[in-house]
Amino acid sequence: MSNALPAPAAPASATAKAPTRPRKRGGARRTDNLMGYLFIAPWLVAFLAFTLIPIVASFVLAFTNYDVLNPSWSWVGLQNFERMFTRDPRYIKSLQATFFYAFTAIPLRLAFALAVAMLLNTHRRGVSTYRAAYYAPSIVGGSVAVAVMWREIFGADGLINAILGTDITWLGNPNTAIWTLIVLAVWQFGSPMLIFLAGLKQIPREFYEAAAIDGAHGGQQFWHITLPLLTPIIFFNLVMQLISGFMVFTQAFIITGGAPLDTTLFYALYLYQRAFVSLQMGYASAMAWVLLAIVAVMTALVFRSSSYWVFYGSQEEN
Amino acid sequence: MRNRMSGFAVLFLVMALVLSACAPAAAPAAAPVAEGESTEAVAAEGGDGATSELRVAWWGSQNRHDRTIAAIELFEQLHPEIKVVYEFSGWDDHWTKMTTQAAGGNLPDVMQQDYARLEEWVSRGLLMPLDAYVADGTLNFDNVSESALAGGIIDGQLYGVNLGTNSMVIVIDADKLAEAGLEAPRPDWTFAEFEALATQLHENLGIYGFTGGLSNEQLWKNLYLSLGEWVYNEDGSALGYEDDQPLLDYLGMVKRMQDAGIIPTRETEVAEQGSSVEDNDIVSGDAAMTYVWSNQLVALSAAAGEGRNFLLVPMPRPEGGASTNYLKPSMFFSITSQAKNPDAAAMFIDFFTNDIEANKILMAERGVPISSAVRDALQPELDVAQQQIFNYIAEIESSVSPIPPPDAAGHANVINNVYWPLVMDPFFYGQQSLEDTVRILREQANAVLAESAGQ
Numbered sequence: 161m162s163n164a165l166p167a168p169a170a171p172a173s174a175t176a177k178a179p180t181r182p183r184k185r186g187g188a189r190r191t192d193n194l195m196g197y198l199f200i201a202p203w204l205v206a207f208l209a210f211t212l213i214p215i216v217a218s219f220v221l222a223f224t225n226y227d228v229l230n231p232s233w234s235w236v237g238l239q240n241f242e243r244m245f246t247r248d249p250r251y252i253k254s255l256q257a258t259f260f261y262a263f264t265a266i267p268l269r270l271a272f273a274l275a276v277a278m279l280l281n282t283h284r285r286g287v288s289t290y291r292a293a294y295y296a297p298s299i300v301g302g303s304v305a306v307a308v309m310w311r312e313i314f315g316a317d318g319l320i321n322a323i324l325g326t327d328i329t330w331l332g333n334p335n336t337a338i339w340t341l342i343v344l345a346v347w348q349f350g351s352p353m354l355i356f357l358a359g360l361k362q363i364p365r366e367f368y369e370a371a372a373i374d375g376a377h378g379g380q381q382f383w384h385i386t387l388p389l390l391t392p393i394i395f396f397n398l399v400m401q402l403i404s405g406f407m408v409f410t411q412a413f414i415i416t417g418g419a420p421l422d423t424t425l426f427y428a429l430y431l432y433q434r435a436f437v438s439l440q441m442g443y444a445s446a447m448a449w450v451l452l453a454i455v456a457v458m459t460a461l462v463f464r465s466s467s468y469w470v471f472y473g474s475q476e477e478n
Numbered sequence: 479m480r481n482r483m484s485g486f487a488v489l490f491l492v493m494a495l496v497l498s499a500c501a502p503a504a505a506p507a508a509a510p511v512a513e514g515e516s517t518e519a520v521a522a523e524g525g526d527g528a529t530s531e532l533r534v535a536w537w538g539s540q541n542r543h544d545r546t547i548a549a550i551e552l553f554e555q556l557h558p559e560i561k562v563v564y565e566f567s568g569w570d571d572h573w574t575k576m577t578t579q580a581a582g583g584n585l586p587d588v589m590q591q592d593y594a595r596l597e598e599w600v601s602r603g604l605l606m607p608l609d610a611y612v613a614d615g616t617l618n619f620d621n622v623s624e625s626a627l628a629g630g631i632i633d634g635q636l637y638g639v640n641l642g643t644n645s646m647v648i649v650i651d652a653d654k655l656a657e658a659g660l661e662a663p664r665p666d667w668t669f670a671e672f673e674a675l676a677t678q679l680h681e682n683l684g685i686y687g688f689t690g691g692l693s694n695e696q697l698w699k700n701l702y703l704s705l706g707e708w709v710y711n712e713d714g715s716a717l718g719y720e721d722d723q724p725l726l727d728y729l730g731m732v733k734r735m736q737d738a739g740i741i742p743t744r745e746t747e748v749a750e751q752g753s754s755v756e757d758n759d760i761v762s763g764d765a766a767m768t769y770v771w772s773n774q775l776v777a778l779s780a781a782a783g784e785g786r787n788f789l790l791v792p793m794p795r796p797e798g799g800a801s802t803n804y805l806k807p808s809m810f811f812s813i814t815s816q817a818k819n820p821d822a823a824a825m826f827i828d829f830f831t832n833d834i835e836a837n838k839i840l841m842a843e844r845g846v847p848i849s850s851a852v853r854d855a856l857q858p859e860l861d862v863a864q865q866q867i868f869n870y871i872a873e874i875e876s877s878v879s880p881i882p883p884p885d886a887a888g889h890a891n892v893i894n895n896v897y898w899p900l901v902m903d904p905f906f907y908g909q910q911s912l913e914d915t916v917r918i919l920r921e922q923a924n925a926v927l928a929e930s931a932g933q
Binding site: 329332439 | 604743900904
């Protein structure tokens with residue numbers, strides 16, 4: 161993911177520098193270029209083999225009924241897309257589950273991350289230990305091991321039932337199953353928390369001192385100083401979380417498998433099932449491109465809305 | 479300026495994040511996903527001086543891997559000219575890997591096959607008929623009954639050699655039965671008797687009378703097999719039975735038992751999905767009966783521990799029906815059409831089938847061996863559970879229903895996208911009436927099957 165970032169920057173800087181570069185003889189220059197390409201070759205080869213070619217292939221497959229085993233696949237035009245929205249009740253359920261998850265887990269996670277960040281934004285002794293401790297879940301939280309542990313915690317004889325003294329089938333009940341995944345997502349608040357923490361440190365102390373002199377209490381300070389000055393950070397976190405939220409897979413794959421009643425059948429999980437269980441690669445590829453469109457639209461909407469609620473300090477100076 | 483920047487930023491972010499995460503999943507043709515993850519491709523030791531290489535792939539548990547590898551080492555000692563390269567994994571990974579290899583034209587020589595998939599693989603020309611090897615004696619079936627081979631025959635040709643025979647079995651905790659003061663059922667008991675026994679066990683003991691997925695598709699298939707029909711029609715383009723009433727009666731009974739607390743609810747089943755035989759409620763004494771495939775009794779008994787007594791009874795049948803049991807080849811070895819060394823592959827399969835020493839290593843882990851000579855040789859070495867299995871298979875052999883045809887091409891699609899999500903789960907979660915459930919199964923399954931058969 162991150163190694164894709166330098167790509168567009170590289171040609172831009174190359175063209176910018178070209179006129180100022182001292183002329184060399186053709187041969188030496190060619191050698192220079194060759195060396196350059198050799199240096200980026202490992203990245204380039206991997207990018208072509210594992211990113212670009214699969215992307216192109218999946219785009220082509222989206223218009224076929226390719227199913228891996230059958231050599232005689234054929235073009236089906238837009239049939240895969242038409243089926244998704246008209247003849248596949250599970251697809252609609254997967255959209256519902258994904259949107260529900262995105263619109264609950266992400267705000268909750270961000271709120272929780274902000275709350276913890278504010279608690280840790282002090283100068284008490286040992287605060288860095290706490291920061292490390294609270295960041296840890298987001299390192300391990302996406303792992304298979306934690307997902308397996310989560311299954312056990314919410315199992316019939318699990319920790320939660322033992323503590324509450326209840327006998328609830330958390331993972332079998334359509335009303336509770338998705339919430340176990342949302343709680344897991346909220347628990348992985350580490351990376352937005354760190355970013356919030358950095359943002360909080362940027363807010364000048366003088367603002368709070370001035371507000372305190374004017375008699376503003378804690379809640380007012382938060383509402384009128386912290387929150388407005390933090391909106392660019394919230395915006396950044398929201399976009400990043402939104403994109404990853406729509407692609408949630410591992411947790412549902414291991415903890416619930418999409419059950420019960422497809423209430424946790426997240427988009428990426430259903431896509432995986434169609435591709436690798438039913439082997440309908442064409443259909444799954446079409447689903448992947450629709451997911452791209454959905455995420456692009458959602459992200460664009462957030463960017464559009466940002467002019468109404470994101471506050472950049474520099475705007476006032478202009 | 480900021481607006482244009484943000485436009486680019488959106489596009490770039492989304493492309494970078496979404497596509498890099500999704501692309502490998504969406505385009506397996508170019509991404510060797512399965513290689514090297516949970517799989518191992520290992521060249522066995524002792525291959526020095528080997529002139530030809532034989533690739534073998536199977537799925538299974540650790541126990542099976544250890545036994546199979548030991549048998550392979552024995553094979554290499556007997557045939558020093560052949561070096562066996564093997565790949566093993568769990569069920570899901572096995573099929574992901576095999577389909578990827580099939581697409582890449584790189585299948586192993588010998589692959590473990592499953593009855594449900596055999597026909598599909600044959601219809602796509604991925605497996606090789608073995609009749610020539612049977613005719614020239616490379617594959618020796620002198621001690622094998624015809625019925626044991628029948629499952630591997632498609633359109634009159636043999637495509638898979640049965641590695642062991644299995645059948646479904648009701649396991650009853652004999653001590654619980656005695657405690658409740660009840661009699662063991664007759665071998666040809668009906669569903670009505672089954673329901674009565676489970677109810678009484680539940681009422682007398684306060685535990686589940688029975689545990690196990692009664693809504694599982696296998697029981698749907700068995701039901702119609704017992705009535706002399708099959709769930710799919712001949713070309714797999716639609717359901718094969720006309721009368722929904724037996725299914726209606728059966729599902730009604732299962733729901734009744736769930737609602738009365740005699741068996742675990744579907745909700746409980748879902749919450750515990752993916753748990754293994756060892757987690758069965760009968761092991762912990764929380765249920766008096768269950769069903770398993772006969773080979774699973776070994777694991778069940780081992781988990782239950784010493785001092786437990788289990789009774790094996792055939793599966794119950796509908797009123798007036800024949801047996802709901804049949805003898806299932808637990809799995810096959812097939813030679814793929816992409817095999818580079820088919821002659822060695824045939825020798826290897828023969829070794830697996832007939833070699834006494836090899837089978838003493840394998841110890842019927844894949845099911846009751848098909849060769850009578852091998853069965854006789856193993857008999858004295860079997861533990862109690864295995865002896866029960868051998869006896870059970872021998873007892874039911876004469877009365878079972880004939881093996882049903884392999885599943886239709888659209889079977890996996892029907893089960894994953896219709897049977898569970900649209901039919902069984904909504905019904906058992908109380909969101910759908912019984913009549914609607916049976917109607918939806920017919921409508922939706924027929925649509926999926928027609929499409930799969932039309933390709």
